[in-house]
Amino acid sequence: MNRIIEASVHFIDVVASRGIPATITLILALGLCRWVLHRQIKRQEKLSDELKLRWTNIVKNTSYLVLVISLVLIWAPQIQTFALSLTAFAVAIVIATKELILCFSGTILRMSSRPFSIGDIIESGDYLGYVVDQNFLTTTLKELEPDFYSATGKTLVIPNSLFLSAGITNHSFIRPYMIHSFNIYLEPNARQVNVYHNLLSTILEEYWDTFQQENPKFLTQIRGKRLIQQDALPKVRFTTNDGAKHKFVVTFPCRAEARLEQEQAILKRLFATEIQ
Known part of the structure; x- marks a missing residue:
């Protein structure tokens, strides 16, 4: 004493x-x-x-x-x-600062692997948003709505310890581009499956031709990131959901800021066409 x-x-x-x-x-x-x-x-x-x-x-x-x-x-x-x-008191201090130690560990993981940077759109656990700030304890996101990737107006401050237990999905890995996907649900009609599939394929082919002309460096960037080129091409897949409805999954490359605009353009053109 x-x-x-x-x-x-x-x-x-x-x-x-x-x-x-x-x-x-x-x-x-x-x-x-x-x-x-x-x-x-x-x-x-x-x-x-x-x-x-x-x-x-x-x-x-x-x-x-x-x-x-x-x-x-x-x-x-x-x-x-x-x-x-x-x-x-050493043991008590370690226990009291457990969360801080985990946050620093998550920071070390983030800095060593560099899975994202400021301005990227990331998803980790239940959180999705733009990265606007990083420090040794937390990462700040501008929250995005998961279905349409539109801003909710909310700010998320998540502890870096989350990166130790949850995976990180970087939707901006090929920034300024991204691979965007959305779903189209239709009432079951076996006769119209091929019609819708062919129409969507045609729309995507025309979109791809225009996109390549406006973004000639896209494929070069894909190869530079060591990605499989086939995965970055526009495509449409057909399946069904749990409610037995027909589901078309549309995937296409685009500029990150234009993803919603391009999605709406595809949908408008699809439903503006009269299906027999």
Whole structure:
């Protein structure tokens, strides 16, 4: 007990004499650097909003990393002396900080595998949205509605520990393009299955010809990502659902921002055609 009291007194003395001034100076210096860099990023008119957001995020996380490392270096001797007298509390500290440790572990996994970056559309567990911010504990998403990929207006802040237990689906792996899919449900009619299938195939073939002319680098990018080219081509598949309705699954490549527009164009053309 006496050793704990002596260590505590020594720790407080050192904090008052050296630790606090150094810490305050460090925080002020990092805050100033971060403010200057943010102003410089905002003034860069040639950078897109997405790149500005990404660089702002990098500056923020780098400043946090420098702060943590610097604080450890400043306080390491004092913490070591104090901690030697508090070994009995080590297990309690680990238990109390379990979630924080899991979040840091998820961050390490994310940084090492780089499954996504700012601006990507990702899906993990029950969450789907645009990545707008990342830090050492959480990832912030602008939520998307799963059926139409339209914004809900909500912001999701998910702990990075989720990435340890749930897979990550990156819908923007071939950004600025994506492979979009949607379903069409029709009442059962065996005579019209081939008619609808052929009509959808024709619509997709014409769409593909136009898409290649407007996006000549798409196939080159697909090969650069080591993806199977056949998987990126427009296609339509026929099946049935649990309600015995006919189901057509339409898949096609598009620019991420135009996915809903192209989907609506295909649907309008399909149902504008008179089926005998």
